[in-house]
Amino acid sequence: MALAETTRQAPLGVGEAQRGGEFGRWVSRHAAILLLGVFMVIFPAIANDFFLRQIAGWTMILGMIALSLMFLGGYGGMVSLAQMTVAGVAGYMIAVLGVSSLPKVSFFWPWWVAAPLAIAIAVAFGTLAGALSARTEGIYTIMITLALATSFFYLTLQNWPIFNGFNGFTTIPAPHFFGVHWGDPVPLYYMILFFAALSYAAVLYVSRSPFGLALQGVRDNPRRMEAIGYNVTAHRIAAYAFAAFIAAIGGILLVWQNNQISPFSVDVGVVINLLIIAVVGGLGHPIGPFIGAFIYVILRTFALDALVAVGLDGRRFQTLIGLGFLIIVLFSPDGVVGLWRRWASRVGASDGRSGR
Amino acid sequence: MSSIAERLAAAGTGNAIELRGVSRLFGALRALTDITLSVRPGERRAVLGSNGAGKTTLLNCVTGDFPPTSGTVRFFGEDVTVLPPHERIRRGLRRTYQISLLFQRLTVRDNVYLACRGVSRSRFSLVRTRASDPIMQSVAELVALVHLEDVADRLVGELAHGQQRQLEIALALAGAPRFILFDEPAAGLSPNERRDLVAILTALPAHIGYIIIEHDMDVALRVVESVTMMHNGRIFKEGAPAEIEADPEVQELYLGGGHG
Numbered sequence: 001m002a003l004a005e006t007t008r009q010a011p012l013g014v015g016e017a018q019r020g021g022e023f024g025r026w027v028s029r030h031a032a033i034l035l036l037g038v039f040m041v042i043f044p045a046i047a048n049d050f051f052l053r054q055i056a057g058w059t060m061i062l063g064m065i066a067l068s069l070m071f072l073g074g075y076g077g078m079v080s081l082a083q084m085t086v087a088g089v090a091g092y093m094i095a096v097l098g099v100s101s102l103p104k105v106s107f108f109w110p111w112w113v114a115a116p117l118a119i120a121i122a123v124a125f126g127t128l129a130g131a132l133s134a135r136t137e138g139i140y141t142i143m144i145t146l147a148l149a150t151s152f153f154y155l156t157l158q159n160w161p162i163f164n165g166f167n168g169f170t171t172i173p174a175p176h177f178f179g180v181h182w183g184d185p186v187p188l189y190y191m192i193l194f195f196a197a198l199s200y201a202a203v204l205y206v207s208r209s210p211f212g213l214a215l216q217g218v219r220d221n222p223r224r225m226e227a228i229g230y231n232v233t234a235h236r237i238a239a240y241a242f243a244a245f246i247a248a249i250g251g252i253l254l255v256w257q258n259n260q261i262s263p264f265s266v267d268v269g270v271v272i273n274l275l276i277i278a279v280v281g282g283l284g285h286p287i288g289p290f291i292g293a294f295i296y297v298i299l300r301t302f303a304l305d306a307l308v309a310v311g312l313d314g315r316r317f318q319t320l321i322g323l324g325f326l327i328i329v330l331f332s333p334d335g336v337v338g339l340w341r342r343w344a345s346r347v348g349a350s351d352g353r354s355g356r
Numbered sequence: 357m358s359s360i361a362e363r364l365a366a367a368g369t370g371n372a373i374e375l376r377g378v379s380r381l382f383g384a385l386r387a388l389t390d391i392t393l394s395v396r397p398g399e400r401r402a403v404l405g406s407n408g409a410g411k412t413t414l415l416n417c418v419t420g421d422f423p424p425t426s427g428t429v430r431f432f433g434e435d436v437t438v439l440p441p442h443e444r445i446r447r448g449l450r451r452t453y454q455i456s457l458l459f460q461r462l463t464v465r466d467n468v469y470l471a472c473r474g475v476s477r478s479r480f481s482l483v484r485t486r487a488s489d490p491i492m493q494s495v496a497e498l499v500a501l502v503h504l505e506d507v508a509d510r511l512v513g514e515l516a517h518g519q520q521r522q523l524e525i526a527l528a529l530a531g532a533p534r535f536i537l538f539d540e541p542a543a544g545l546s547p548n549e550r551r552d553l554v555a556i557l558t559a560l561p562a563h564i565g566y567i568i569i570e571h572d573m574d575v576a577l578r579v580v581e582s583v584t585m586m587h588n589g590r591i592f593k594e595g596a597p598a599e600i601e602a603d604p605e606v607q608e609l610y611l612g613g614g615h616g
Binding site for chain 1: 441442451453460462466473478480481485527531
């Protein structure tokens with residue numbers, strides 16, 4: 001308000017300068033994420049295929065699926081363990097409806113039919129999961145969504161006509177259009193980067209929209225939300241639908257990068273890993289899940305070698321991941337994002353003092 | 357057929373709030389017993405009674421926070437007994453809570469914004485509200501009304517108790533209220549803030565009625581035209597403030613005898 005008034009009163013030239021100043025402030029406030037964006041765009045020029053696929057690709061895909069968990073948990077106060085399963089449903093559907101090594105099961109529809117349908121089915125599933133758990137709170141939400149995740153794992157394991165049981169699907173190709181083989185490392189990287197950046201920006205934008213603010217209201221005080229005119233249950237279910245959309249895209253990218261999907265892509269271990277990723281990164285900001293996914297992927301990829309290098313049993317790398325999780329949660333219950341925020345506010349405070 | 361006739365009859369009474377035979381049980385505890393109460397549109401009424409008399413439960417039955425165990429609740433003639441709270445709020449009912457129920461991790465402005473948005477359309481909109489949107493004007497006015505401009509961008513969790521009470525009132529004034537339920541709005545306010553509260557209540561447009569639960573007689577009896585006395589979940593007396601104050605039975609039960 002005050003700013004707008006001074007702009008109105010000031011002569012034209014000053015107003016222009018102030019707008020420039022506002023842009024400058026916007027850039028400096030978002031410096032970290034802008035730098036990261038530039039780095040990610042030029043990353044293929046400096047990285048080999050291993051880093052593109054195994055590190056960056058996995059980080060962004062797991063980050064997206066964890067982002068859908070963060071959206072529900074951080075803004076809505078609903079910890080859903082069904083988000084990996086939503087991604088799994090989309091992944092399985094792209095294999096069933098599209099192309100795989102199993103002509104008896106797969107429909108071999110083109111990707112532009114299979115992918116939207118797979119997303120629609122996964123969103124329907126995610127919304128249903130929301131409808132089942134929207135009237136519950138806290139530990140009961142976790143239990144219901146965990147039950148759903150476990151049921152889906154056993155369904156895929158034991159059902160052969162649709163899910164091909166234990167074996168799942170292999171040789172599922174990424175699509176080929178505009179003359180580009182999107183399964184090649186660099187195009188695949190850019191496709192994943194595009195959707196990861198898009199979903200990050202979408203969550204950030206929606207968090208300040210009427211829908212997103214109301215979701216945070218539901219998190220802080222569902223009873224009061226009812227008493228100011230909101231249908232809390234409907235709002236929660238809509239949030240599950242929105243989150244499922246992001247998880248579904250992540251699930252399809254996961255299959256296109258991995259070229260296969262099996263029950264072990266959606267087992268309880270994976271579900272828990274996703275929760276760890278979201279919590280370690282931090283539920284307070286949509287960048288958190290990506291940070292968490294990066295830490296997880298780095299540990300998963302290099303912990304084994306690191307342990308062997310210092311003369312320990314390489315199979316202990318899960319212990320290292322567990323320890324890392326414990327340390328971060330112990331020192332910062334709101335994850336890496338929380339650490340960053342406390343550090344930034346301390347730096348900001350001392351800056352302000354020296355400025356005066 | 358009879359339900360239509362019933363509805364027309366009820367609409368004909370023209371009451372803002374109409375409770376008929378409302379009871380509320382919590383397990384074996386009878387919090388409310390056979391309450392029959394009518395409040396006209398624009399009427400301002402105090403509900404008085406000792407702790408545990410059922411005053412807050414009465415408000416909860418009207419808003420639907422806890423639906424009544426038996427009996428009917430009508431709001432401007434419409435039977436709202438089984439409607440969820442948000443549907444009643446959208447029809448023009450508002451309330452404040454005895455213990456502030458606010459959105460602690462959002463700013464003051466966002467709290468008021470949510471209240472304004474809750475009784476308007478596009479609650480599910482994914483598009484951010486522009487600063488030029490008329491709703492932002494209402495938000496600014498409500499924030500100013502309760503003197504919270506200076507802390508408008510602070511998180512509610514950081515506010516002082518009195519400020520949270522003020523915000524509690526602002527949330528109930530959002531949109532176009534037709535009837536408001538105030539549950540001890542003066543609790544924990546400083547003398548200055550009490551004066552502000554009385555000013556806000558008396559300045560409400562004449563068509564907006566309210567029920568106020570309040571222990572501070574200086575506040576309660578100055579802002580109402582009628583009083584309902586409750587005891588042990590029942591209504592035992594209704595009348596004008598002066599009558600109630602002068603009633604010996606009331607003095608015995610509630611004002612601790614002797615008090616004028």
